[in-house]
Amino acid sequence: MPMTKVNGVDINYELEGDGKETIVLINGLADDLTTWFGQMPDFLAAGYRVLRFDNRGIGKSGRPKGPYTTAQMAQDAKALVDSLGLKDFHLVGVSMGGMISQEYALAYQGDLRSLTLCCTYAAPGPFCSRMFKLWQDMAPVMGVPTVMRDVTLWAFTQDFFLNQEPTLKEFEAAMAAMDQPTEVYLSQLHAIQVHDTRSRLRNIKVPTLVLAGADDILIPMNLSEELHSLIPGASFATAKGGHAFLWEFPQPYNEAVLNFVGKHRR
Structure with missing residues (x-):
């Protein structure tokens, strides 16, 4: 996978597809670019070029001393897309990636x-x-890895635990094999602990969708509803599943994203 240095940090990325329009994906806390394994086939098949990358502190990207902020990671994303010559793209962020995306839209919404x-x-x-x-x-x-085992309990639905044990074991094995050092994990965690855009979201003018997992107990629905209420003209939708809905139920998630993005193609 290609690597580029932005803001003094090596960023690992993957740019795929030959579509005329680009979707940029930003993943969540302690997740690398493989987060989007359930989305890539559908997004590429829909005719988009897709950029995904490892945020600072995870995957093959650099792991500078923290703590980090969502605004800082938005600056990383901006430097990356600029280095690739990307403009006028669709930005999609999940969990911490959604927080980074808010900061990106507030600072650089002319790109979106x-x-x-x-x-x-x-x-x-x-x-x-x-x-x-x-x-x-x-x-x-x-x-x-133990913390991430705890996160798994919050992220998936009861149906997943009851009926998808083989897949569950795959996720648990991946969590157990995580190589993110504690201090770097805490640097990323700090970013979501201090994130607060409430007083600024009224300045976002780009077409926006707030998409919640219908059964999310990790980031409860009232927080998604608050986010939606603070962005003028934003759309709101839910998709089947909990916080990990893009993994547990990729098809409904993909359909919701592509339906919205498709309304704003050139």
Whole structure:
């Protein structure tokens, strides 16, 4: 996979497809660009060129000393797309990636044709803040793979645990094999703990979709609804599944994203 240095950090990326329009994907906390395995076939088949990349602190990208912020990671994304000559694209972010995408839209919305914010929030609120503080306390003692095992319990639906045990074991094995050092995980975690765009979201004018998992218990529906209410003219939709709906139920997720993005093609 190609690598480029932006903002003093090596960023690993993959740019695929030969479509005239580009979708840029930004993944979540402790997730690398393979996050989008369930989306790539459909997005490419729909005729888009697709850019995905490892945020600073994960995958094959550099792991500079933190803590990080979502605005800082939005600057990384901007430097990457500029280095590739990409303009007038559709930005899709999931969870932490949705927070980074908010900061991107606030700073560089002239680059965007559309903005899709998935299972994310404008600010964490008391429930998520307590959950993230628990992860922060657990990671140095128990390790990042153990924290990610806990995240799995919040991310998938009960049906997944009851009826998709082979796939569940694959995810658990991947979590156990994570090589993200604790200090780097905490640097990314800090970004979602301090993220707060509530006072600025009224400045987003680009067509926006807030897409929530219908059964998300990690980022509760009220936070998605708050985010939607703060962006003028934004659309709101839900797709089947919980916080990990893009993995557990990729088809409904892909359809929701492509339906919205398709409305804003050139």
